[in-house]
Amino acid sequence: MEERDPKSIRTQSFPMSGGDGTHSYARNSSVQRGGIFNTMERIRDAVVATLDTRKHFKKVVRIADFGCSIGPNTDSVKNILDAVKIKYQQENNMNNPEDLEFHVFFNDQPDNDFNTLFKTLPKNENCFAAGVPGSFYGRVFPRNSLHIRHTSYTLHWLSRVPGENIGEPNSEAHKEQFKKDMENFLEARSEELVPGGLMIVLGLCFSDGVPYAQTLKGFVKEIFLGCLIDIAESGVISEEKARSFEIPKYFPYFREMKEAIERNRSFSVEMIEEIEKPFEDGSISHDLIVSMYRGLYHGFMAEHFGQGLVDELFDRFSKKLTEFPLDDFVKTTNDRECVIVLKRNAL
């Protein structure tokens, strides 16, 4: 077997804001939570349909959540646990599903706030939790050691800012990095999963054919970058510093995600769906946008610009946003969710 060093893959780490304060990820991830709830039933059904508990599964089921951050995803894990119990009862005539025990692993970067995560873990007597530090773009588990893996809203985070010249947004380089990262992610997961094991991916993508500037993300990003340039022009930071601020993120178009998935031959694709997420009444507000940006980007920005500038930038961003009526945001195309269920082929 080929030797791989799970820690050799160069990654940059950008933890969500920790703790549970006003600007923390835990309090500002309502969109993530919304997505999780909407697709829960779909995922539960897919797990029940595709899982074969008669092979490779014993009375301890090992489940991992990749890029767990510090809280809301524990709901997704519970959803998977429920599905596994249903399938065990169906296939094994198990009178007492309490005989089943779960080992649940929560993975994220080593500088994720694991201490907060551990304090918020749900209590469940048949479920034992562990935290796993490390980048999921490399191996973080032994071979053949897990039954079900899950990740939600994580794969748009690239392992690093791509390319040497980051002065200008370079979509082609970001796209290439996404392809490479997906390759590494799926390769590592295929080694870690038992044959017949499931990989569940919940993510965001753009609708095929919609230009970036017409998406909600593209529209808001333009406003945000405008604030940065304004600050640069006032002389507080150099324009070069402002323009070199780049986030290691890439939202794929749905077909790009599909291609990346299908490129790996270790899995069979049990489900790959694009789900429309229309704007609901009250689902968007100026404050919500500011909170989300803060929750997601605070860490990066403090690192790039220094802590002092972050508050000023968000004050400007907040004021600037209100110059646009809410309708301007509602008119953009919201991103789609993609729900993917893969099954590890037998060796």
Place this chain on the structure above:
Amino acid sequence: MEERDPKSIRTQSFPMSGGDGTHSYARNSSVQRGGIFNTMERIRDAVVATLDTRKHFKKVVRIADFGCSIGPNTDSVKNILDAVKIKYQQENNMNNPEDLEFHVFFNDQPDNDFNTLFKTLPKNENCFAAGVPGSFYGRVFPRNSLHIRHTSYTLHWLSRVPGENIGEPNSEAHKEQFKKDMENFLEARSEELVPGGLMIVLGLCFSDGVPYAQTLKGFVKEIFLGCLIDIAESGVISEEKARSFEIPKYFPYFREMKEAIERNRSFSVEMIEEIEKPFEDGSISHDLIVSMYRGLYHGFMAEHFGQGLVDELFDRFSKKLTEFPLDDFVKTTNDRECVIVLKRNAL
């Protein structure tokens, strides 16, 4: 199988001082590290002698360290890994021990500083680490899920301050709590270990027959309590408050440890040894005693007395100690180490 709720056992949690600052456990655990290095060879030999890798062991070996705190015990884990590799090579003619992968679990209370632990984990390409929050006096892993468990210098920490009336040191209640805790500890471990799996315990105990007051720990504790009473008499805290400060700790005599171990029938005792730890030149100093007390008790004291009093107390303690020549400490009886290796019986 009897139903047990792993979280139902009431425990109090007293984390070591976190981080890596001057008063942190990481920087003030030289005695613990000394003990670990002295007994490493003995433990490695015992693992090689008793482990049967041909049964119940596959190419992924699961190892757990209980009460890992935030650093030095990773050395003990490496020692066990080395022993396992040696035995695999002996028994399986394994040309390439790199085929072996390790899943290593570091357990401690949920309020242990896991973030610091994760930052200090050694890099090893065949070794995957996870943190496991929870009291080891209950179940923290699924049944039948681990091959080797290890704990060093932890079992003298009781799960709680025993008894309702804690106004006076109550050795009998502490002793009873120790017996009960050991019972719970061994019962939980016996469920978590695979048949043939090893439980390694490294701990401190008193030599049978030596009165507490003649031990180093007893002698120092008297001085420390004296400082507390002094502060109470100066009126800063009530005497009741001072006298009700009690630490959930019990150092067993060697025979008590032996009895506790032998009471559990799920294990065979492969090794139980008492090792003398004579004072070496320069191994003891006034400053070292103060540092150790700070590293170990800072958390408790801040909780019981409030942060403000802790510095004053340690200033007094430091001054008071210097009234005793070093020879007074050297003349006491140092505690012994006990090294225990247990093997899980077949079911």
